[in-house]
Amino acid sequence: MKYPSMYLDWYVHVPKLKYDLRSSGISNFKHNLTLGEVDLSINYLHGNPEAIKLLAQRYRVQPENVFISSEGASGQNAQIIRYLIEKHAKKNEAIVEYPTYEPLLRLVQEHFPRVKRLERKEKEAYRLDADELRKKVSEKTGLLVLTNPHSPSGAISNVNELKEIITIAREHGFYMLCDEIYAEFNRNTITTVFSVDPSLGIVTTSFSKAYGLGGLRTGIAIAKKELVDELYLDTLNTIGGSSNIVEMVTVKLLTEGGAALERHKQKWTRLKNETEKWLNEKGFEYYPSKVGITYWVKLPIKDTHKWVTEHAIPHYSLATVPGTFFLFKSGYTLTKSNMIRLSLGNINPDKPNLAEAFEVLEKASKTYGQKSNFFHGGPGGI
Numbered sequence: 001m002k003y004p005s006m007y008l009d010w011y012v013h014v015p016k017l018k019y020d021l022r023s024s025g026i027s028n029f030k031h032n033l034t035l036g037e038v039d040l041s042i043n044y045l046h047g048n049p050e051a052i053k054l055l056a057q058r059y060r061v062q063p064e065n066v067f068i069s070s071e072g073a074s075g076q077n078a079q080i081i082r083y084l085i086e087k088h089a090k091k092n093e094a095i096v097e098y099p100t101y102e103p104l105l106r107l108v109q110e111h112f113p114r115v116k117r118l119e120r121k122e123k124e125a126y127r128l129d130a131d132e133l134r135k136k137v138s139e140k141t142g143l144l145v146l147t148n149p150h151s152p153s154g155a156i157s158n159v160n161e162l163k164e165i166i167t168i169a170r171e172h173g174f175y176m177l178c179d180e181i182y183a184e185f186n187r188n189t190i191t192t193v194f195s196v197d198p199s200l201g202i203v204t205t206s207f208s209k210a211y212g213l214g215g216l217r218t219g220i221a222i223a224k225k226e227l228v229d230e231l232y233l234d235t236l237n238t239i240g241g242s243s244n245i246v247e248m249v250t251v252k253l254l255t256e257g258g259a260a261l262e263r264h265k266q267k268w269t270r271l272k273n274e275t276e277k278w279l280n281e282k283g284f285e286y287y288p289s290k291v292g293i294t295y296w297v298k299l300p301i302k303d304t305h306k307w308v309t310e311h312a313i314p315h316y317s318l319a320t321v322p323g324t325f326f327l328f329k330s331g332y333t334l335t336k337s338n339m340i341r342l343s344l345g346n347i348n349p350d351k352p353n354l355a356e357a358f359e360v361l362e363k364a365s366k367t368y369g370q371k372s373n374f375f376h377g378g379p380g381g382i
Contacts, residue, residue, distance in 0.1 A: 003109040007103065007321075007325040010309075015313070019318035020318075020346040021318070021342050022319055023343050023346040024294045024343045025208050025212065026293060027212050027346055035252065038248065043241045044241070045241050046232050047067070047068040047232070047247065049063075051068055052066045054250075054254045054255070055068065055220060059194075059203070059222050061222055064225040065194070065225060066221075066228065067227075067228045067232065069220075070217050070219065072219045073220070077107055078107050080221060081094075081108055081143070082111050083230065085111045091142025091173075092112060093116065094108045094112040094145060095137065095145070096116075096144075097146050097147065099120070100147060101147060102326065104145060105328060120153070120155070126150050127157070128165055137168060137172045137174070139172065144176045146178045147179045147181075148162075148178050148182075151182065152321075152323070152326045152341045153296045154294060156290060156291070162196045169200045175201075176201050176202065178193040178201065180192060180193075180204065182210070183205065184209060184211070185209070185210045185265070185291040186290075189290075190291070202221060203220075203221060204221050206220060207253075209292070218246055218250045271347055272344065275344060278355075284297055286298065293344040296323075297340050297341075297342050298338055299365060300365070301365065302336055303336045304338060308340070309322075312364045315364070320340040321343065322340060323338070324337045
């Protein structure tokens with residue numbers, strides 16, 4: 001791979017922590033599965049029909065618009081990005097939002113020879129800027145890659161913003177791939193890009209973040225029928241087919257386990273309330289997380305990457321995600337940033353140590369050469 005993710009490399013090499021505030025997906029979901037007698041020879045080449053039907057109902061689309069795999073949302077992104085440039089070789093330019101989840105940027109760089117960035121400005125609350133996009137596009141543009149809710153800020157693009165962007169996509173004939181994995185925390189409140197334009201809008205998602213199913217690796221894409229058919233054919237000619245066991249378990253969880261999934265997800269509501277109360281009390285500037293369990297927080301520390309790696313981890317067994325990992329423009333230069341992504345996924349809601357973790361985070365910040373009174377009062381949400 002020409003463009004590996006520096007963030008993922010950092011993440012997997014962090015030692016075991018007592019206070020791990022890095023994971024953006026909930027955890028600790030355990031469920032007693034009873035599959036009964038299973039024919040392990042079956043492998044559906046166009047998706048398990050029952051799983052496809054249930055997912056079509058969930059996303060209010062036709063079954064023909066659902067592409068399911070067993071490589072998670074990341075696998076969906078990788079396959080779709082690769083397939084689109086192979087099929088439309090002359091459209092060899094892509095645009096990726098900035099800031100964004102670094103592995104998503106690297107997937108685009110791996111396959112598109114020219115990558116531009118669409119800035120989502122902090123002063124505009126990270127909203128999508130159609131006027132700025134219009135300046136970036138060309139006849140070579142084949143793909144625009146976004147996240148909704150935005151990673152890392154959590155900003156939600158509403159239907160009007162998406163319509164403005166799709167209008168430009170129609171004018172120039174490029175696809176709009178939107179990773180909507182965090183929308184699963186509150187699916188009914190967030191407009192899918194596919195619903196705005198079924199021809200050019202492509203949704204990728206999974207249940208790993210909102211339901212703690214990272215080990216299942218169900219990957220879902222919503223797209224026009226022609227593209228879905230082509231993706232299944234592409235799968236057949238590369239890996240041969242996705243795991244039917246994964247799709248069978250997905251069916252079980254969406255039917256018999258649906259209530260348990262929702263109950264488990266709701267456990268994080270209390271943790272979110274506790275987090276926002278603490279952030280406000282301490283006067284932190286942060287971007288409110290309407291859905292999801294992450295917060296884009298501004299610290300009074302100029303270089304949070306150095307603070308996390310050289311101070312918080314070795315001295316306090318604590319880590320958040322340094323903001324610099326979302327701020328790569330093209331290469332691998334680590335930009336100094338005062339932002340962190342504070343995430344609650346690794347907090348066990350049945351045995352929470354969140355208050356203790358916040359106390360340690362505050363201490364780790366104060367002992368990093370900052371003035372002792374930097375935790376000022378004032379409004380927290382921005």
